[in-house]
Amino acid sequence: MKATVGKNAERLALGIMGEVGPTKAAVASVAQEFLRLGRSMADVSSHIAEVHPGIDRLKDLVVEVCPKEGADLRVLVNGRVRPHSSHNAGLFLRLRIPLFASDCGGLVEFRDARLTRGGYDARRVRPHGPTELTIKASDASFELFKVLEKARLAGGLGERNTGITAALRKYSISKLPLTVTLLREAGLINVVGVEYVKRYARKAANGRGRSPRKLAEEALQEACARVVPKSLSDLLVAKYLLKPSAVRFLLVTSEPVDHWQG
Numbered sequence: 001m002k003a004t005v006g007k008n009a010e011r012l013a014l015g016i017m018g019e020v021g022p023t024k025a026a027v028a029s030v031a032q033e034f035l036r037l038g039r040s041m042a043d044v045s046s047h048i049a050e051v052h053p054g055i056d057r058l059k060d061l062v063v064e065v066c067p068k069e070g071a072d073l074r075v076l077v078n079g080r081v082r083p084h085s086s087h088n089a090g091l092f093l094r095l096r097i098p099l100f101a102s103d104c105g106g107l108v109e110f111r112d113a114r115l116t117r118g119g120y121d122a123r124r125v126r127p128h129g130p131t132e133l134t135i136k137a138s139d140a141s142f143e144l145f146k147v148l149e150k151a152r153l154a155g156g157l158g159e160r161n162t163g164i165t166a167a168l169r170k171y172s173i174s175k176l177p178l179t180v181t182l183l184r185e186a187g188l189i190n191v192v193g194v195e196y197v198k199r200y201a202r203k204a205a206n207g208r209g210r211s212p213r214k215l216a217e218e219a220l221q222e223a224c225a226r227v228v229p230k231s232l233s234d235l236l237v238a239k240y241l242l243k244p245s246a247v248r249f250l251l252v253t254s255e256p257v258d259h260w261q262g
Contacts, residue, residue, distance in 0.1 A: 024150065031044050075109070124136055224248065
């Protein structure tokens, strides 16, 4: 089986190497072959990570905490210090914590900081008091999914999805300048982009007679609502003095209508 997978993967990789580069072409083609054989995304990403560390990375965990004044805030995942980024968000700090597939089910601890009320995504974590969270199980590898989507949009992986590819190019987030500005400011443009592609592909598989443009609008609205914390959206709306009713989870609602013509 390994020999067959290797031959098929090599053939697929050759078709997209010029678009995505040799490393991503190899990762995407091997992953696609194993996924076709029924392997889970978590299993595939875990095995590929043995050769390409970091490919099993999940979407970053974003939480809001109140740090102790003058203390050295630390984040521990399964008892080990985990590097993270942070920035001020009013009276609290917003932390962005890298997660990997191997972290699922593990414990996140905050030293010298307490979680704010509702300052976490309950779909991804379960709180245990004010300073601990358990990571819920997930089989979706964010990094591997990004590589696969890039390869698919390049026209590779042997998939006949030219209609989806054409629609995603026509109804691209990049054509929505104000929304892009807000998402970049929040550091979420790539995450929303991946979620948008995933949701559009699902909708296009069973569109129920709706137009590609309508499916794209629904997919982007859902992607923004899924990824962008409301507190962060409210903060940026206030910062840029925007009308709250015109912005939903950093999506400027008039832009798809104005810029996605046809």
